[in-house]
Amino acid sequence: LPFAVVGTLNGVHLFSRLRGATLHSTVTRGAKVVWRTYHDSVVLLVVTCDDGASDDHLGFLLDNVFGAMVMSVGLDAVQAIRNVDRLKRDLRGCYPLVDHLLSQLDQDSCTLGDLTGVADFLLCPESQALQPYLESFVEEVDSLYGCLLVRGKVAVATKHWLRLSPQETVLLAMAAHAGTKCISRDLPVYLPNSCPTVCNRLVTLQLTQGVELCLLCGPAPSLAVLEEEVCRFWNDAFDLLKSASSLHPRNFPLSSSSDKKVVAFPPLDKNILGFLLINTKRHKSLTSVHPLEDEIARTKEGKCISLRRRQEMLRVLYKSVVGRHFPASPHQEQPAVSGGADHSATEVYTCAETHKSYAIRTADHQLYLLFSPSIPTFAMRSVSHKTLKVLTTNKMCVL
Template identity: 35%
Template sequence: MMVQQGSTQLLCLTASSGVPLFTRGASKQLPFSVIGSLNGVHMFGGGQGVVLSCCETQGGGKVVWRVFQDSVMLIAVSGGGGGGGGAFSRKEMEKEEEEEVSLQRLLENVWSCMVLVLGQDELTNIRNVERLKRDLRSCFTLIDQLLEERQEGILGNLTHCADSLLPPNPTLLQVAVDGFAQAADSEFGCLVVHGRVAAATEKWWRLAPQEVVLLSALMRSLSASGSASCDYPIFLPKGSPTVAHRLLRFQLLPGADVCVLCGPTPSLHRAESGLVGRFWTPLVETLRDCLAIGERCLPGSVSLRPDVLALLLINRETRRSVSLVRTSTNQPLSDPPLPSKARCWELLKLFYIFSTTRYFTQEETLSVSPEERAQRGYNEDFVLGFTHQPIQCYLVTEECKCFGLQTPQHQLFLLMPLSVSTFALRTVATQTLSDIVAATGF
C-alpha cells in the first residue's frame, strides 16, 4: 500500500515531461521513484492509444489520473479504508466505485482551484517551471481544504451545488446584497454565513455551479485567515479563465461575510468605509438571527419529523443544496445505536454517490463529451439497463435506512433509523420535501 490507510495524496506534474510541481495530503509523501512510475505507466498507456484513468492497488487503495489542457497531470492516490469499515460502504454501496467517483471529482476541483487562483494561461503556457512551483503555493490552502474536508456539512465539493443556508428573513438580506453589489459597481454579490450561501444576486447564481462552489470555499478560507477584509484577484474557471476579476470580501460579524466580484473600482478602502456600514449596520440583528440557525441550515419555521437523521436537498434548477445531520438522545436503548454525527455525514455522501451513479440524473454530466464522462467514472452501463428514468430508490443497511427522491425540481436524500418501517420511507421523504418547500420556497 503506497499511502496510509484512509488518507489521500495528491500529485501534480507537468504533462509533457513529468516534472513534479507539488504534492499535498498524506503525512508521508510517496518516494520520487513511485511518482515517476505513476507518471511513466500513464505515458506508456498514452503511447499505446490507451487512456489510463484509474486502477486499484494490491492493498485496496486507488490511483486516479487526469490530464488537463495537455499541460498539467493530476494524480490522486488513496490508501483505501476511508469508508469507516462499515458494511454500508464496503458491501452494499460498492465502496471502490464510490471512492473512484470522489477522487475524480477531487481532481476536477483541484484543477479549477488552480485556474481560480492563477489563471489558465499560467498553467497551459508553462515558461518557467520553478516560478510556477512558487506561484502554486498560493493555491495550497484551498487545495488542502478540498483534500481534508475540514468543515462537516459542506458537500458542494462533491455535488457541485452551492451549500446554502435558508435564513428566516430572506427578503431583507436579498435587498441588502443587491443594493450593496450595485453600489460597488458589480452585478455579482454574495452573503456567506457559516460557510454557506445565505443570499446572492441573480448574476451570482448564473455563474457555473463549480465556480459558485469554489468561490464559497475561497470565502471560507479567507474568513479563517482572520482578516476583516481583503482584495483578492481571481479567475473564473468556466466564465473567465484568462481575465482576472477582483473579489472584495468583508467580515460583517464572526461567521458572516459578504463579497462582490468587480473591476478596477471601487477601491477596498472606499467599499469598506462607505458601503459596508451603510448597507449592513441596519441589519445586524437580522444577521444574528441568521447566524443562530447554525448547522441546521433551515429556519425555525421548518419542522422536521423526528425520524429524519440526516438530509441533503438539492434544487436542480438553481444548483443549490441544503444539508443537515440531527443528533437524537431520545432513542430507546433497545434499538440499534444510531450512527455518530460524523458517520452520518459520511453515509450521506456515500448514499448520494450511490444514487446518482445508478439511478438519478446529474445535470452537469449531460453537457460533457463521452470521453470526459468516461474519465469521471460514471457507471452508465447500470443506468442504461433501465427503460425509464428512476424517481425513487431506497437502501437498507446495517446502520440506517436511506431513501432518495427525485422530482423535476428537486433531489432529496434521507437517512433514517433502522426502527422506521421500510414501507414508510417514501411517506417520510415526500412529507419532508413538502414541508421544506412549503416553508421556504426552496
C-alpha cells in the same frame, strides 16, 4: 507518496497516451488511482482508498483542483507553461483551497458542494429583507456580483452571482471560507469558466459572527474603502444577520405550533438524522445534519450518532448512489446504466446496523435522507416523499 511511486504512476499514464490509449483509472489492493489531463499541459492524479464508489467522484475532485489552479493563476499560465518552477511558486496561493477540497469534510460549515457540484444554500426567512441591503451595497461599490455567506453557505446572492457556473459558485464560497480565519481578505481570482484569462478580486468582509459578505470586483474600490462602507451600509441589518446566522447548523427554519406567523417548515419526522436536498434545475443544495429543533425528542439510537458522523454518512450515501443508480452529475438527464438495462432507478434505500437511508430522484430534485435504525423499513418511503414535499413546496423559503 514517494517520488518513485509518483513517477511510476505518471509513466504508466504517459505510456498509455503514447500508444493511443487513455488511462482513466485503475484499482489495486485496497486503493484506487484516477488520472485526468487538462489542455494537454497538466496531468492530475489522485490516489485514495477504494470505497467502491464511481470514478466520477474522484474525477470531479480533480476537476475542482484544476479549477482552483486556474482560479489562482489563470488559464494561460497553466495552458502554456513556460517556467515550471515559477508556476509552482505562483500556485502556492491555491494551496488552502486545494487542502480544503482534499479534506472532504468541513465539520464547521457542513457543506457538500465539493461533492455535489452545486452551491450550498441556507434557507432563511430574512433573505427577502436582506436582499435590498446586498443589492444597494453591490451597486455602491460598482459591482454586479455579491452574496452573503453564513458559515460557507449562500443565504442571499445577486442575480449575476447566481448566473456564474455551478463550479465557480462552489469554489468562490470555499475560497472565502478556506485558509486562515480573518475579518477581511482581498484575493486575486480568475473565474475558471466565465473569465479564465482576466483577473478579478474576491473581497470578503465579515459582517458578524459566521456571516461574510463576498464581492467580485475590479481594481477599485480598495479594501480600506470597502471596510469603511460596509459598517455604514450593514449596521441597520445586524438583527437580520444575527437571526440568519442562528439557523446554523439546521440551515432551514422550523416553526412551532404556537407561532403561526413564522415563515418556516413544519417539524420533520423524529427518525430523520440528516438530509441532502439538491435542486438540479437551479443548481442549489440544502444540507442539514441537525434537522430537529430538539434533539431530546430523538430516539436513543439517533442520539448516539454525532453531527460529524452524520455528515460522513451523507457523503457515503451520495457516493454510493450517484454514478451507479442516479446520474453521475445533477446536470445529466440519465445515468449511465450497464448490462443493457433500459431503465434507471428513481428511489434507493439501504439498511445498516447504525442507520438506514433513502434516496429519491425526481425531475427537479434529489433528496438523500438518513434515518435512525429504529424506523420501520416499510415506512421510509412514505416519510421520504412527505419530507420532499415539505421541503420543496414552501413558497417563502424555496431552494
